[in-house]
Amino acid sequence: MSEGGGATHSNAWLSSDSFMAVVALSYCKPSLHPLRFHHHCGNLWKRENVRSSRGASSTVTAMFWRSEKSPQVREFDISLSNYPLTGSDTTTEEGPKVISLSVVSSISEITPSEWDACALDSSQPQSYNPFLMHGFLSSLEDTGCATRETGWMPLHIVAKDESGHVLGVSPLYLKSHSYGEFVFDHSWADAYRSFGGRYYPKLQSCVPFTPVTGPRILTRDTPFKDQVFDAIVSAMTQLAAKLQVSSLHITFPSGAEWNKLKEKGFSQRIGMQYHWKNRDYKNFDEFLMDMKQSKRKNIRQERKKIGTQNLKMRRLRGDEIKARHWDSFYDFYRNTTDNKWGTPYLTRDFFHYMASKLGDGVLLVLAEENEEPVAGALNLIGGDTLFGRLWGCRPDSYYPSLHFEACYYQAIEAAIELNLKTVEAGAQGEHKIQRGYLPVKTYSCHYIIDEGFRQAIDEFLVRESNQVDYVIKLLHESGPFKDTIE
DSSP states (O other), rough: OOOOOOOOSSSOOOOHHHHHHHHHHHHSSSSOOOSSSHHHHHOOOEEEEOOTTSSOOEEEEEEOOOOSSSSSSEEEEEOOOOOOOOOOOGOOOSSEEEEEEEESSSSGSSSSHHHHHHHHHHHHHGGOOOGGGGGHHHHHHHTTTTSSGGEEEEOEEEEEEETOOOOOOOEOESSSOOTTTTTTTHHHHHHHHHHOOOOOEEEEEEEEOOOOOSSSSEEEEEHHHHHHHHHHHHHHHHHHHHHSSEEEEEEEHHHHHHHHHHTTTEEEEEEEEEEEOOOOOSSSHHHHHHHHHHHHHHHHHHHHHHHHHEEEEEEEEEEGSOOHHHHHHHHHHHHHHHHSSSSOOHHHHHHHHHHHHHGGGEEEEEEEEEEEEEEEEEEEEOSSSSEEEEEEEEEOOOOOOOOIIIIIIHHHHHHHHHHOEEEEEEEEGGGGGGTTTTEEEEEEEEEESSHHHHHHHHHHHHEEEEEEEHHHHHHHHSSSOOOOOO
16 A cells, blocks of 8 residues: 655755665666556456355356467365364363364455454554554455455455354455565566466465555464464465465565465565664654754755745544545545556545544644645554555645655654654655665565476575665665664
8 A cells, every 4th residue: 555655756865875775776676567467467367156254165266368368267166174283272172173264255254353353463462553454454345446356356264263263364365466565576477477377366465555564374362373373374375276376475474474484385585665763752853863964954954845835734633534634635646646657556435444444543644735735645553653655745736845744754753742663654765764764674475386486486586685685784884873873
């Protein structure tokens, strides 16, 4: 959900000591346009009868396209095998003996309380992640954003005990393209196709349109949660084999999951985002005093421009955000997508649905001119993190430095005010560094079915990881903070 996350400004701010770092960073970026395959790959799969977790069996009908051939329609059984529990914690009369695994075609088939219990137990209260909650994910499905028609067919994994209690879940989608993921594998798809393979459809465990780190295997906090984790991963790989897909991808998992999944045959990939860290600041000026003098001066000059343009900044939460605000923000969002990509991921209804379900967890920054909104930035509030996502402004308008104010400086002020540890400002954007956002690693895991292709991918990932590590080191060395600040 970071389509509007990048700035449209030039990189004229770069100092000479950071120039080489940014040149190195550009080497890591994908070169393929993100909408190259979207329109002709959106509906390769057709759901016919994916029954709920209460059903005895499930089937999915798939339409495969091959070069210069008519599409082939096949039906697959997607029922999953039970997973036996072992160990002292499961040998008592009361303890479960078997985990039943199933696939559901909509998150609505799991109650919000059951799903959220798994998400909260996996994240811990201090790391509450709103993107993993039923309210956010169901908003994407209910408003037509993450559906079969958009190439995001839900096939969520559910693990239950013999009494039907949900022990774990995982958001999973059958995808016919690679858009809205922010871990770029378009070149993998091209290579796979050039050797006569069919890369799409593929399985993807993630939060659609949102490059946010967090657990992807969501388990209740039970004595046998590690076995539930193993059972869900086993179910994913079993489903990949049944559907005869090329691959299974788990993107932006937690670091702990990333390490566990390596042991289960997943290839490991790293990426990079830019996060701001709160060093117990009492106000924005305290943060500025940790910056190098030139960076501090630049930020103050940028912030002064807001007042000189007769702009007023507002931060609205929960019920303070009215329907008219969301309608304005959707127009801003569409202006961003129309100018950059041409195809929006999110619908107007999504913002209204999401806001009604997440309540005070939503923070909308608005810039107003003569009391009329002219730009906005969307943020979600987590347990210890403010997640900055989308940005947009009124068409045919340009306000110098407003993007930086709305997306970065207002987010920092809000995080200090709410006593949050981190601001995650979405994907990409080296311009964030000079404004206090430093590079951090992100993770993804990839289960490639074809052994030969997996070996080639693994060799590529070693080289790519070395490059990303080197770039992160360079960017930290040329960072905006005083040398005494770690």
